[in-house]
Amino acid sequence: MAASRTIVIAGAGIGGLTAALALAARGFRVVILEKTERLEEAGAGLQLSPNASRVLIDLGLQQRLATRAVTPEAVSIMSAQSGGEIIRLPLGEAASARAGAPYWVIHRADLQAALQGEVNDNPDIELRLGCQFEDTAAHAKGLTVVQRRGMTRQQEVAMALIGADGIWSSVRQHLFPQVQPQFAGLIAWRGTVDATLLPREYTSRRVQLWMGPNAHLVAYPISAARQINIVAVVPGNWSRPGWSAPGDTGEIKNVFSSPQWPGPARLIVGAVDEWRKWALFTVPGGEWSHGAIALLGDAAHAMLPFAAQGAGMAIEDAAVLAKCLGETQNEPAPSIALAMQRYARLRLPRVTQVQRTARQSGRIYHLTGSAAFARDLAIKLMGASRVLARQDWIYDWRA
Numbered sequence: 001m002a003a004s005r006t007i008v009i010a011g012a013g014i015g016g017l018t019a020a021l022a023l024a025a026r027g028f029r030v031v032i033l034e035k036t037e038r039l040e041e042a043g044a045g046l047q048l049s050p051n052a053s054r055v056l057i058d059l060g061l062q063q064r065l066a067t068r069a070v071t072p073e074a075v076s077i078m079s080a081q082s083g084g085e086i087i088r089l090p091l092g093e094a095a096s097a098r099a100g101a102p103y104w105v106i107h108r109a110d111l112q113a114a115l116q117g118e119v120n121d122n123p124d125i126e127l128r129l130g131c132q133f134e135d136t137a138a139h140a141k142g143l144t145v146v147q148r149r150g151m152t153r154q155q156e157v158a159m160a161l162i163g164a165d166g167i168w169s170s171v172r173q174h175l176f177p178q179v180q181p182q183f184a185g186l187i188a189w190r191g192t193v194d195a196t197l198l199p200r201e202y203t204s205r206r207v208q209l210w211m212g213p214n215a216h217l218v219a220y221p222i223s224a225a226r227q228i229n230i231v232a233v234v235p236g237n238w239s240r241p242g243w244s245a246p247g248d249t250g251e252i253k254n255v256f257s258s259p260q261w262p263g264p265a266r267l268i269v270g271a272v273d274e275w276r277k278w279a280l281f282t283v284p285g286g287e288w289s290h291g292a293i294a295l296l297g298d299a300a301h302a303m304l305p306f307a308a309q310g311a312g313m314a315i316e317d318a319a320v321l322a323k324c325l326g327e328t329q330n331e332p333a334p335s336i337a338l339a340m341q342r343y344a345r346l347r348l349p350r351v352t353q354v355q356r357t358a359r360q361s362g363r364i365y366h367l368t369g370s371a372a373f374a375r376d377l378a379i380k381l382m383g384a385s386r387v388l389a390r391q392d393w394i395y396d397w398r399a
């Protein structure tokens, strides 16, 4: 059996597709296994801050993304307690120039389609749809990766395997069966509204974050600003895996119908006809690599979405992993395992800090009573530039 220069990636989500492009740019042949027959429309908006958009632009995606993404002019932080906006953080062109890359909001399907388009145009990458990672075994020449398409099993010899197969990762289950996703006791509800159906003050190019008692609400334009993406996060016990279970409109409207929520927040929630929901899980721990196999994105470290960095961290992982593996070109096989360890070592502190920030943000958003009052006052006193500067360590990152 000859040694292979092929890297197999399980999962064609945001992390897997980005990793494929980053690895191909460094001279590897890449095979992506994706269990679904076609990349789903499911999902809604994602935020891509400059740390992530910079990586995508470096991979040549600027043009494909610029037509689909929206550059918000500002983030408005609103409080149910004080009934309106407590601070507005300017983004837009000035912030893009400062960070050297744009802040984008985009439909997940648009981002995935742009990445898939780039992958399809790359002769060094083969995307196998309807093909599921099943098993792997290490041997002297690398790895054998077993995959299944319908009733047919197939094998591939590879130098490395990357588990980018999301929160319910089969690759992680194979490597670290003791690591299991943990339910956070929170449900994210999402819906989209045609922008023409809402009054203009709700459809401007802004990210609106409404903090309220035990819940919060985020709204921003996607799909070239034709749609408004709305996500409401509330506590709950429903914990089924998946991204797109139908949600009962009455149930979520009920949460926001309380007089503690001001009219504009109720109006946004009331405008959605069809809700989808997903239970929020996180993946704990820091075990991301074993031999020539590594995990990235949600498979390694699924986090709460409250720092808006789930996709961003998967994209950063992809860039760092490709860099580490790129440094092993022309080196013998054992160096792959060392590169995987280096990747995990480089990523762990940052990802852990972002996970912690997301958790803390969620707690702050959901404060009630006098604690909420103190929060609003503290944010106002801090002022826009200091609040924004607190994000610099996330946005200024470079691979």
Ligand SMILES: Cc1cc2nc3c(=O)[nH]c(=O)nc-3n(C[C@H](O)[C@H](O)[C@H](O)COP(=O)(O)OP(=O)(O)OC[C@H]3O[C@@H](n4cnc5c(N)ncnc54)[C@H](O)[C@@H]3O)c2cc1C
Pocket (backbone or CB within 6 Å): 010, 011, 012, 013, 014, 015, 016, 033, 034, 035, 036, 040, 042, 043, 044, 045, 046, 108, 131, 132, 133, 134, 164, 165, 166, 167, 168, 169, 170, 171, 190, 243, 296, 297, 298, 299, 305, 310, 311, 314
């Ligand atoms: C359908 C869907 C909708 C989503 N919607 C939202 C949303 O609206 N908002 C939000 O913030 N986040 C959403 N997410 C999550 C978000 O995309 C991720 O948190 C983030 O982008 C990190 O992505 P990832 O590449 O690590 O994992 P994911 O984006 O979850 O991608 C994992 C991929 O691996 C594939 N896969 C799983 N098991 C196997 C296997 N055994 N073999 C081969 N392929 C496999 C999956 O089909 C999927 O395409 C969604 C994810 C999915 C899959």
